Amino acid sequence: MSIQPSKTVPLAGLAASDAAKDAPPKPLINLLRGWPAPSLLPIAQLQTATAALLTDSSIVVGSLQYGPDPGFQPLREQLASYLSRTFAAYDAPNDLERICITGGASQNAACVLQSFTDPSYTVCIWMSAPCYFLMCPIFEDAGFAGQLRAVPEDVQGTDLEALERGFREFETSPPSRPTFKPNLAPQRKVYRHIVYVVPTSSNPSGVTMTVARREQLVRLARKYDALVIADDVYDFLQWDVPQADANLTEKQSSVALPPPLPRLVDVDRMLPRDDEGSEQSDIHGSRHFGNAISNGSFSKIVAPGLRTGWVEATPAFSYGLAQTGSTKSGGAPSQFSAATISVLMRTGELDRSLQEVVRPALQRRHCLLIRAYEKYLSPFLELKSGNFSTRESKLQATYGGYFVWLKLRRADLSATAIAKRALAKENLVIAAGPLFEVKGDESSARFDDHIRLCFSWEDEAKIEEGVERLARVLRNWDETLSEADPAPAGAGDFK
Structure with missing residues (x-):
């Protein structure tokens, strides 16, 4: 497997070696x-969208002011419609109440931890491994240093047998007190476990979780009071893989999105619930927060510098997320960027790009x-x-x-x-x-x-x-x- 150096080096070799040193x-x-x-990066399209936004008297002031807590409403409406069309095979509803605008997937993960976890009650952060490494400091900053746990991944996605063994390990050790955050209810709640996954084209492994595995994960999350944070950042960056003998001399002028798999939030919405009337339901009354959220981002599909994303979840969860203190202080993050992206979506430039x-x-x-x-x-x-x-x-x-x-x-x-x-x-x-x-x-x-x-x-x-x-x-x-x-x-x- 190695090339052994020659014991005698010809003069030509010396000259080549000396030349390499000087190169x-x-x-x-x-x-x-x-x-x-x-x-x-869609630079020209963003220039056009920004100019259109700044000259539109009906929305320019609102785009430059503090935004409403759930985010720029035209973008929420466009996202609800866009996601409903994209995932129509799974009856995704066109419901803006399920959408909350965020400052991107990473910033939103921090907000979710503020509003739906408590290190005194939430047992662990379970991360599919290999993991997206920059999530680790986000979890540690939220008070979970030493509480991060790896769950192995196979060719179908997260190993759910290993995950359930981990859940069961903590069933016998209930928390000494419910939570340090009594201010959360009734608009928010604390989950007992957090599971972090990238279900589609996982970073780094590239693995896409199978539909059967997605259903099993949601059922497990319901059983053990877990919230699954699904980083759905690559769902729109999918393509058909060319045949091995494909000709690469000509670039494809257009690549349609292949039929997508249901997101975990779709699975959570579609699967019948068998825990109505349970203790968790009674604690939170009629508010149904769900057990899986779609943590979306425009970083990969428009530009990272816009620092804008969205959550799709149950209406109760999306509203509760909008009540996070740092959001209420100034309204939804990335208000101007959100308004700019709204123009891209309305004109069809996002899809074309x-x-x-x-x-x-x-x-x-x-x-x-x-x-x-x-x-x-x-x-x-x-x-x-x-x-x-x-x-x-x-x-x-x-x-x-x-x-x-x-x-x-x-x-x-x-x-x-x-x-x-x-x-x-x-x-x-x-x-x-x-x-x-x-x-x-x-x-x-x-x-x-x-x-x-x-x-x-x-x-x-x-x-x-x-x-x-x-x-x-x-x-x-x-x-x-x-x-x-x-x-x-x-x-x-x-x-």
Whole structure:
């Protein structure tokens, strides 16, 4: 697997070596950063939408003032209609009372924790592992340091047998007091457990939870008084996977959204409830908060800098979320951004951007990365997600998101060490698996034999070059380095 250096070096080799030393450093290639490429940002459309907003006397003042607690109403109405159409196969209602505008998925997670959890009563935060690592400090800041638990993931999604074992472990230890937050009821409540998942195109694994697993998860959440926070950030970034022999010379001009799976919030709405009249219902009277929410975001489908998202949940939950103190202080966050996005939705520019720019670009980038993997990396790494479909098998006929997840074939190698050497020798940034272990519960699900690669950020040509650089690191792994590998760049440097 390695190339052994020759004992005798010809003069030509010395000249080449000296030339390499004098050569300028390779340009940085970053296959860690999970951002949309600049070419995917709808800059012209946002310029037009902002100008239209600022010259529309009927809404400009409202867009620049403090907003109503649930958010900019025209955007709530448009989202309710848009989501109802997208998930029409699951009878998604066109009901703006189910929609609350947020400051994005991460900011909203913090608000959910303020209004629906209490570390003195809420037992644990259960995170599907490998996890989206930047959620860990959000949970810790809410008082749950030491209460984060990893739940392994398989090819169908979160391992629900492991999750239920965890739930049962705490059934015999009831809290000493109901809550430190007596001010929440009746508009809000505290849940006994929080479960955090990315059901569709999970970051980092790319796994999409099956419908059967989604139904089982909602039933478990109801049984154990858990709230499932579903980060539904990639549901609109799905595409049909090209056949392995597809021609990549011509870019797709339009990529429609494949038929979506029901979101967990849809499952929670559709499944008949068998706990009416239970203790939980009696505590909160007629207010039905539900057990799953859809935590949506415009960061991936418009632009991260807009810092705007939404929650879809039961009307009681969405209203309770709008009563979070930091929201009531100034009204809904991102009021002007929300109004701008409202213009994009009303004019159809959001859909056009997704169908004609974003999805075609991501589909092609994903395809380029998989082809580069097959050409350079397959001897060293096993692809765990995002492969081509074939005519013999329709496995993974759709894919989505920003990432692919790979596993080292050699048991004696460390992803952390590989990431260090890739940066030192190839000026290549990759995400080593330990980054995605659950903080404080790392031993329950280890990933130092995994690597995540992102295809959304770098230009197309750099995607293949980056994969080739990584292959060179692995091919030459057993050669002795003349200098020590530097420490890897911090995750916060690259997101």
